[in-house]
Amino acid sequence: MSHRKYFKPAPELESEVDALVARYPSPRSAVVMVMHTVQEYFGCIPADALEWIARKLDIEPINVYELVTFYPMFHQAPVGKFHIKVCRTLSCALRGSWRLHEFLCDRLGLDSGVDGPQTTPDGMFTVEFVECLASCGTAPAMMCNDELYEEMDREKTSELIEQCKKKWLPNMDSNHD
Amino acid sequence: MATEHRLILKNIDRQGYDTGIECYLKHGGYNTLKAVLSTPERKMPDGRTVDTPAWLRNEVLVSGLRGRGGAGFPCGRKWAFINHGSGKPVYLICNADESEPGTFKDKQIIYKDPHQLLEGMILSCYANHVHLAYIYIRGEFYEGARILKRALAEARSKNLLGEDILGSGYDLEIYVHRGAGAYICGEETGLIESLEGRRPYPRIKPPYFPAAFGLYMSPTIVNNVETLCAVRHVIEMGGSRYGELGVRSDPGTRILSVSGHVRKPGYYEIEIGKVTFGELIYDLAGGLAEGRKLKAVIPGGTSAKVLRADERFKLRSSGGNGESAETEIGLLELPFDSDSVAAAGSMCGSGGVIVLDDSADMIDVLRNISGFYAHESCGQCTPCREGSLWMSKALNRIACGGARYLDAEYLLSISDGIAGGKTVCAFGEACAWPVMSFVEKFRGEFEARAAADESRSEEENADMIVA
Numbered sequence: 118m119s120h121r122k123y124f125k126p127a128p129e130l131e132s133e134v135d136a137l138v139a140r141y142p143s144p145r146s147a148v149v150m151v152m153h154t155v156q157e158y159f160g161c162i163p164a165d166a167l168e169w170i171a172r173k174l175d176i177e178p179i180n181v182y183e184l185v186t187f188y189p190m191f192h193q194a195p196v197g198k199f200h201i202k203v204c205r206t207l208s209c210a211l212r213g214s215w216r217l218h219e220f221l222c223d224r225l226g227l228d229s230g231v232d233g234p235q236t237t238p239d240g241m242f243t244v245e246f247v248e249c250l251a252s253c254g255t256a257p258a259m260m261c262n263d264e265l266y267e268e269m270d271r272e273k274t275s276e277l278i279e280q281c282k283k284k285w286l287p288n289m290d291s292n293h294d
Numbered sequence: 295m296a297t298e299h300r301l302i303l304k305n306i307d308r309q310g311y312d313t314g315i316e317c318y319l320k321h322g323g324y325n326t327l328k329a330v331l332s333t334p335e336r337k338m339p340d341g342r343t344v345d346t347p348a349w350l351r352n353e354v355l356v357s358g359l360r361g362r363g364g365a366g367f368p369c370g371r372k373w374a375f376i377n378h379g380s381g382k383p384v385y386l387i388c389n390a391d392e393s394e395p396g397t398f399k400d401k402q403i404i405y406k407d408p409h410q411l412l413e414g415m416i417l418s419c420y421a422n423h424v425h426l427a428y429i430y431i432r433g434e435f436y437e438g439a440r441i442l443k444r445a446l447a448e449a450r451s452k453n454l455l456g457e458d459i460l461g462s463g464y465d466l467e468i469y470v471h472r473g474a475g476a477y478i479c480g481e482e483t484g485l486i487e488s489l490e491g492r493r494p495y496p497r498i499k500p501p502y503f504p505a506a507f508g509l510y511m512s513p514t515i516v517n518n519v520e521t522l523c524a525v526r527h528v529i530e531m532g533g534s535r536y537g538e539l540g541v542r543s544d545p546g547t548r549i550l551s552v553s554g555h556v557r558k559p560g561y562y563e564i565e566i567g568k569v570t571f572g573e574l575i576y577d578l579a580g581g582l583a584e585g586r587k588l589k590a591v592i593p594g595g596t597s598a599k600v601l602r603a604d605e606r607f608k609l610r611s612s613g614g615n616g617e618s619a620e621t622e623i624g625l626l627e628l629p630f631d632s633d634s635v636a637a638a639g640s641m642c643g644s645g646g647v648i649v650l651d652d653s654a655d656m657i658d659v660l661r662n663i664s665g666f667y668a669h670e671s672c673g674q675c676t677p678c679r680e681g682s683l684w685m686s687k688a689l690n691r692i693a694c695g696g697a698r699y700l701d702a703e704y705l706l707s708i709s710d711g712i713a714g715g716k717t718v719c720a721f722g723e724a725c726a727w728p729v730m731s732f733v734e735k736f737r738g739e740f741e742a743r744a745a746a747d748e749s750r751s752e753e754e755n756a757d758m759i760v761a
């Protein structure tokens with residue numbers, strides 16, 4: 118018997134989802150938008166939220182599951198606080214994005230031989246290679262969460278890491294002074 | 295010295311120009327829409343009086359405007375496939391997936407002049423009796439989706455959208471729909487499946503042409519962001535005047551995304567056919583780095599066949615008197631328009647021009663491109679799913695010191711097994727064409743690599759693997 122709690126979304130999440138569903142002649146069409154909304158709330162799409170989405174849109178859980186696994190932007194387990202995506206595609210590669218990925222991984226103690234997402238043990242950073250971000254004119258490009266960083270180099274990458282750490286650490290440091 | 299011809303990008307990057315509706319209105323925005331909606335009937339060139347939507351469709355047809363998303367299909371002809379008597383609603387989807395590597399032009403419009411896109415969309419929807427439309431935007435454009443949402447809300451508040459637009463009796467709703475990082479959602483039938491909430495597996499054509507069986511099996515128009523903006527200019531200028539821009543077979547202006555080994559990568563809007571690759575690379579994009587020589591150009595996104603810097607092409611040009619003459623030119627003299635690039639054996643595609651200088655290792659370049667396609671194949675059909683992966687694996691091996699004499703033939707045989715209508719969608723061609731063209735045109739590099747790798751002894755090879 119399952120002891121999992123019956124998933125109950127916050128009222129604002131539920132009303133946000135209802136508004137999305139109303140935009141389409143068929144509720145199922147809203148599924149990717151609903152998944153984005155859920156992922157913004159929880160940082161990923163947990164199994165019970167997935168089932169809730171399916172019920173809400175009157176489809177089978179497998180129909181949501183097959184989308185979580187298809188689309189690169191969705192994940193079933195949480196990723197790091199700062200999710201850095203480095204473009205690996207041609208125009209960025211020509212301008213050194215692979216060396217930059219290596220540099221970034223080295224700085225964070227991650228394995229630069231890994232293409233897919235990998236997270237630092239403290240859960241702060243996730244780094245992964247992604248395909249063309251439509252910023253090839255300002256290559257090499259990266260994203261950190263939902264922000265784009267263009268014309269990156271080592272210096273700007275180090276700066277980005279420092280900024281992230283600063284954003285995260287104040288909460289921990291505040292007891293010290 | 296070649297210059298840009300800015301029509302769609304006219305206000306973009308101007309000091310003080312922002313994405314708000316007031317700014318757009320101040321620059322004459324929505325005037326075309328207002329004029330169109332205030333006149334329910336129009337006279338056609340042949341003297342007949344028709345309703346304004348039919349007149350708009352004719353203007354677009356007359357203009358000769360071709361799609362800017364990749365396939366270059368004439369927009370007016372695509373619209374003419376729509377059956378307005380089917381009893382089903384007609385849908386319009388703006389393809390803002392912008393995922394072809396090397397392409398970043400739609401982004402400029404979305405991020406810097408969203409109302410221009412909306413005006414183009416509203417005009418296109420009105421022309422085709424559409425009452426519900428979506429903008430399918432790639433998931434990574436977080437900010438773009440926010441900008442569009444804001445612009446839509448502004449347009450609604452001014453009754454440029456919604457019910458009874460500006461008192462014309464016409465109703466229209468437009469929503470932003472975000473993708474989630476899959477290239478295949480740019481293919482129009484994959485996009486439609488995605489929008490219906492299923493895995494974005496492209497549909498087979500025939501019978502699933504969007505114009506006949508599109509979104510919810512209803513007649514559907516899918517147009518690229520830039521195409522819809524061009525429609526606004528077609529209507530503003532009049533179809534025949536717009537048609538005078540560019541060349542007859544490919545009229546108007548186009549925004550080219552230039553990246554790779556140039557000093558000034560960026561977006562350049564040109565009059566089609568009036569700028570050559572040489573002018574684009576050396577005048578507009580600032581040329582190559584000091585001491586570098588041009589090696590090759592990918593003219594229309596990574597799916598397009600590569601062009602060698604030293605290739606010669608035969609172009610047919612028809613004189614005014616009906617005679618046609620053949621001229622032989624080099625890559626630098628090749629004009630950027632659909633017919634010319636097709637005559638050179640490639641395509642304008644999405645307008646993503648990737649420039650490669652002599653520092654580029656063609657095996658590495660192709661390995662990168664093939665890696666992209668192996669990652670992005672939707673996996674629905676066997677030749678594409680398996681073939682894209684085999685090509686990518688072989689290229690990884692070649693790039694890592696394991697090249698063999700048979701590799702060129704091996705790669706060609708795989709790509710032959712994919713391209714040529716053997717797959718559900720044109721992704722098959724998109725992943726095969728780069729391989730075919732790189733191997734054929736840079737065979738020497740593959741053979742040199744094979745000669746070096748095959749000449750090593752077993753021990754040397756073992757050492758290499760350890761190292």
Ligand SMILES: Cc1cc2nc3c(=O)[nH]c(=O)nc-3n(C[C@H](O)[C@H](O)[C@H](O)COP(=O)(O)O)c2cc1C
Binds near residue numbers: 361367390518
């Ligand atoms: C694999 C593949 C990917 C595509 N990606 C895009 C894209 O990202 N954006 C786009 O506008 N068209 C893309 N297209 C072309 C669309 O299928 C479609 O032809 C286009 O959106 C039609 O608009 P247009 O006639 O205005 O060009 C792609 C096609 C294929 C085969």
Ligand code: SF4
Binds near residue numbers: 670673675678679720
């Ligand atoms: S050709 Fe490739 S991308 Fe297109 S449907 Fe077949 S497997 Fe999918």
Ligand code: FES
Binds near residue numbers: 207208248
């Ligand atoms: S290749 Fe990196 S953004 Fe296009």
